[in-house]
Amino acid sequence: MHELGIVLHVIEMAEQAARKSGAEKxxxxxxEVGEVSTVVPDYFRDCYNWAIQRSEIMRDCRLNLVVIEGISCCRDCGATYKTTAHGRICPHCGSGNTCLVTGRDVVVRSIRAQ
Ligand SMILES: [Zn+2]
Structure with missing residues (x-):
């Protein structure tokens, strides 16, 4: 299960940040979870809820998932468009010469500890 690896990585980062600032919890x-990242938010949340039970620091931590829209840009006509609606083909000029601008990554936006 691919989500679990990311969950464990995120939890490790949060634990490190907490220890560094002297926080106990x-x-x-x-x-932030990109819409076209490979992470499925529901699976992610399930993995997360399981994983935090194994961590003293993280046990009561609330997870806020912020889905970041997938936006692609066309290299031929310069248009941007919703990736989930049109995939790799530009809806403005039909070109396949496009690239993903946002929505691919899983990023920790902020951590609150005490
Ligand atoms: Zn185009």
Whole structure:
């Protein structure tokens, strides 16, 4: 399960940040999940809820998932468009010469600890 690896990585980062600041508990975690990242938010949340039970620091931490819209840009006509609606083909000129601008990554936006 691919989500679990990312969950464990995110939890490790949050734990490190908490220890560094001398906090005993991480209370809230904001995580950006790209719409076209390979992470399925529901699976992610399930993995997260399981994983935090194994961590003293993270046990009561609330997870806020913020889904970031997938936006692609066309290299031929310069248009941007919603990736989930049109995939790799530009809806303006039909070109396949496009690239993803946002929505691919999983990023920790902020961590609150006490
Ligand atoms: Zn185009």
């Amino acid at each position: 991480v209370t809230e975690l904001d995580l």
